[in-house]
Amino acid sequence: MTLLVLLLAGCAGVGAWLAWPTSGPPPADPPTGDETPFEPAAQYVPSNDPPSAPLSPLPLDETCEAAAPAGAAEANAASLNTLSWAPFGRTETGWVIYAPRIGAELATACGPGTPRFAAALARWQAGHGLPQTGVLDAPTFDAMKTRWTLARPFAAINARGECPNAPAVASLSTAKPEEAYGGKTIQLRPGALEAYRRMVEAARKDGVVTDRDPRVLTIFSAFRDPAADAARCARDNNCQGVTRTICSAHRTGLAMDVFIAAPGHGPDSSADDNRRAMARSDVYRWMVRNAGRFGFVNYVFEPWHWEWTGEPPLPGVPISSLPQDGSQPLDQGAPTPQPGLKGLLPRKNEVR
Ligand SMILES: [Zn+2]
Numbered sequence: 433m434t435l436l437v438l439l440l441a442g443c444a445g446v447g448a449w450l451a452w453p454t455s456g457p458p459p460a461d462p463p464t465g466d467e468t469p470f471e472p473a474a475q476y477v478p479s480n481d482p483p484s485a486p487l488s489p490l491p492l493d494e495t496c497e498a499a500a501p502a503g504a505a506e507a508n509a510a511s512l513n514t515l516s517w518a519p520f521g522r523t524e525t526g527w528v529i530y531a532p533r534i535g536a537e538l539a540t541a542c543g544p545g546t547p548r549f550a551a552a553l554a555r556w557q558a559g560h561g562l563p564q565t566g567v568l569d570a571p572t573f574d575a576m577k578t579r580w581t582l583a584r585p586f587a588a589i590n591a592r593g594e595c596p597n598a599p600a601v602a603s604l605s606t607a608k609p610e611e612a613y614g615g616k617t618i619q620l621r622p623g624a625l626e627a628y629r630r631m632v633e634a635a636r637k638d639g640v641v642t643d644r645d646p647r648v649l650t651i652f653s654a655f656r657d658p659a660a661d662a663a664r665c666a667r668d669n670n671c672q673g674v675t676r677t678i679c680s681a682h683r684t685g686l687a688m689d690v691f692i693a694a695p696g697h698g699p700d701s702s703a704d705d706n707r708r709a710m711a712r713s714d715v716y717r718w719m720v721r722n723a724g725r726f727g728f729v730n731y732v733f734e735p736w737h738w739e740w741t742g743e744p745p746l747p748g749v750p751i752s753s754l755p756q757d758g759s760q761p762l763d764q765g766a767p768t769p770q771p772g773l774k775g776l777l778p779r780k781n782e783v784r
Pocket of ligand 1: 653682687688689736737738
């Protein structure tokens with residue numbers, strides 16, 4: 433509510449949402465391989481919004497006033513924390529989690545309740561064959577989601593039913609202890625780790641990585657050996673979806689999970705209040721705006737999951753040819769589909 437009020441109050445002081453033009457293709461929502469996807473949101477997490485300070489001033493030529501479709505800014509401001517929908521197959525309330533990424537897509541730093549945001553959204557809708565309402569709705573988000581997914585090379589390969597091979601462990605680089613969360617052994621392809629280091633250096637310069645919380649942007653999961661994943665899946669008889677287990681993005685050595693924020697939750701908890709806190713954090717907003725400069729793309733449902741695009745995944749094999757021991761039906765436990773949200777429900781092989 434605080435955020436909403438501030439956004440309504442004006443954008444000049446609180447508008448730093450971002451501007452990260454996305455480019456390139458995209459498709460459905462492929463798996464990332466992250467675990468523990470559906471924890472209940474157990475507790476209220478105090479909001480840390482608005483960010484302690486604007487991440488950067490608005491561009492000189494951008495004000496948050498603009499000619500937008502009548503009522504659109506007001507509608508967005510109202511739905512930001514109230515929209516009931518299921519963008520990833522389970523019911524969510526509001527879209528503040530995705531607002532930073534949407535703002536980047538629209539190349540505006542103005543907040544989601546501003547006329548500028550609504551005007552940019554209307555233009556985007558026009559360019560993508562959608563009604564120019566200027567109001568964020570499920571079909572508009574779905575079209576953006578498709579673009580974002582296709583911007584992930586792993587996801588695009590996965591959507592074709594293929595799974596990249598894993599690199600040899602001996603070819604990987606190991607992160608330094610201070611780069612790893614909780615003393616874990618973290619391995620990535622060398623180029624990905626070097627790019628990560630350049631990005632963290634930039635984040636430090638910009639003041640979003642500080643000594644105040646040394647966990648920020650440390651890596652808590654990176655390369656995962658497919659054989660070990662499969663063994664765990666079979667052992668636990670809990671694979672949470674064939675694709676997730678059989679073909680995780682983490683097998684590529686290009687994917688990493690970084691600590692963003694986790695008030696009251698684990699750093700990979702997909703509880704909505706956890707993701708909301710991440711989306712409101714300075715560091716996530718910085719990442720959405722800047723990680724692309726270092727070759728990283730995000731799976732928007734998981735603010736912590738980033739994939740490096742500087743080198744392609746290794747050639748792969750059909751997912752159907754991989755061992756599926758211990759796998760379970762993909763949509764087990766999935767929420768009941770809601771009328772009117774057709775097309776937004778997870779695909780059969782989607783891991784959320
Ligand atoms: Zn991940």
